[in-house]
Every structure is written in C-alpha cells, then in structure tokens.
Amino acid sequence: MEIINFSEQNSVINQYMAELRDKNYQKNRLTFRHNVQRIGEMMAYELSKTLDYKPKTVKTPLGTIDIPLLKEEDMVIATVLRAGLPFHQGFLNVFDGADNAFVSAFRMYLNREHTEVGVHAEYIATPSVKGRTLLIVDPMLATGGSLAAAIEALLDAGKPKKIHVCCVIAAPEGIEVVKEVLPENSTIWCAAIDEGMNEQKYIVPGFGDCGDLCFGDKLQSFRKIADK
Numbered sequence: 001m002e003i004i005n006f007s008e009q010n011s012v013i014n015q016y017m018a019e020l021r022d023k024n025y026q027k028n029r030l031t032f033r034h035n036v037q038r039i040g041e042m043m044a045y046e047l048s049k050t051l052d053y054k055p056k057t058v059k060t061p062l063g064t065i066d067i068p069l070l071k072e073e074d075m076v077i078a079t080v081l082r083a084g085l086p087f088h089q090g091f092l093n094v095f096d097g098a099d100n101a102f103v104s105a106f107r108m109y110l111n112r113e114h115t116e117v118g119v120h121a122e123y124i125a126t127p128s129v130k131g132r133t134l135l136i137v138d139p140m141l142a143t144g145g146s147l148a149a150a151i152e153a154l155l156d157a158g159k160p161k162k163i164h165v166c167c168v169i170a171a172p173e174g175i176e177v178v179k180e181v182l183p184e185n186s187t188i189w190c191a192a193i194d195e196g197m198n199e200q201k202y203i204v205p206g207f208g209d210c211g212d213l214c215f216g217d218k219l220q221s222f223r224k225i226a227d228k
Contacts, residue, residue, distance in 0.1 A: 007192040040090020072097035083211035101126030130158025141170035144177030
C-alpha cells in the first residue's frame with residue numbers, strides 16, 4: 001500500500017496548510033473553506049497522473065489531434081459529511097464528470113471528558129462502485145473510525161478497481177486503522193501526516209475540528225451511539 005505525504009516536498013500546498021493551521025486565519029470561515037478546497041484541487045491534479053487514460057481524436061477548426069483523456073465515467077468521488085464537503089468540491093472541480101457518493105459516518109464523544117469516541121454510519125447515497133476507481137475524500141484522518149466505517153459502507157456497493165483515500169491531515173494511528181479495511185493496492189494521499197493525537201482524539205498539532213471551522217460549532221451528544 002502506497003502512502004503519499006505532500007508535506008515531505010516543497011509545494012504551494014504547504015502555504016495553504018500553514019494558513020489552515022494558523023488560529024488567526026481560522027477566524028475567517030470563507031478563507032478556511034477555500035484553502036481546504038484548493039488543497040483538494042491540487043491533490044486531485046497529482047492523483048490524476050496515476051489514473052488510466054484513453055486516446056480521443058478531437059476536431060479543431062483547422063484539423064484533428066489525438067489527446068489522451070481520463071475515463072471519468074469510471075470514477076466515483078465519495079466524501080464523509082459534513083467536514084468533507086469543501087474538500088470534495090475541490091476534487092469535483094477537477095474531475096467534473098465523476099459520479100459522487102456521500103456517507104454520514106461520524107464520531108461522537110461517549111463521555112464528558114471527551115476521551116472515549118464512538119462511530120456510527122447512518123446514511124449513504126452512492127452509485128455502484130464495482131470495477132470503478134473510488135476516491136474517498138475526508139479532510140481529517142484521526143482515529144480512523146469514521147473513515148473505516150465509510151469505506152466498509154461503500155464497499156457494500158461493489159468491489160472497486162482501485163481505492164484512493166485522500167486527506168488533508170492524518171495521524172499515524174488513523175492510517176493504521178484504515179489500512180486494515182483497505183485492499184492492498186490502495187493509495188493514501190495526505191497533505192500532511194502529523195505526530196499523533198491528544199486525549200480528546202484531536203490530531204496534534206493539527207488545526208482543530210475541520211467541520212466546525214468550515215461551518216460553525218455543533219451541539220454534541222454524550223449518548224453512546226456505537227462502540228469504537
């Protein structure tokens with residue numbers, strides 16, 4: 001299984017990551033969402049270099065030319081609600097002909113100390129992924145529980161030809177959890193892999209809760225919805 005970490009190379013993605021992490025930049029939700037979307041676009045471009053293409057003859061006003069084109073009809077882009085929406089839009093801006101899937105797999109704290117986490121997959125809307133290239137785009141890969149639940153739910157819709165998991169920030173612990181449910185030929189793409197998680201299961205140094213920073217605070221429930 002291949003793991004690609006863009007923070008190990010110099011690119012403009014590091015500039016967007018610096019702004020996402022900066023607590024002063026985080027005060028502007030529009031800027032935050034825009035940077036998440038831009039990272040999605042650039043990651044999609046890099047990922048596009050690994051995909052399958054077929055030649056197509058294009059007629060111009062002055063002649064014809066053969067151009068290798070991506071088989072977007074073979075692609076499904078899936079995201080985890082709600083934090084994944086801006087990231088998903090970045091990929092959709094690049095792969096605009098792809099089909100889309102949405103999963104509401106989420107984690108909730110099970111105690112008032114915010115040290116125990118439960119995961120639940122409640123809703124899924126997806127086309128068949130059988131024999132197709134499946135991109136699962138989720139900005140935060142912390143414990144890996146919600147992403148693993150999303151992967152398992154999507155695989156009920158068929159066996160993909162190839163799976164790409166795409167994240168803005170990942171923790172090593174989450175990567176190990178996700179690897180357990182992914183086929184061996186899958187690829188994990190990360191703008192950054194951070195050192196780990198704190199007691200509340202937030203990535204450190206990370207940048208906080210992506211969904212809250214994109215869309216505002218949410219009410220939390222301490223009711224146990226599922227075991228981790």
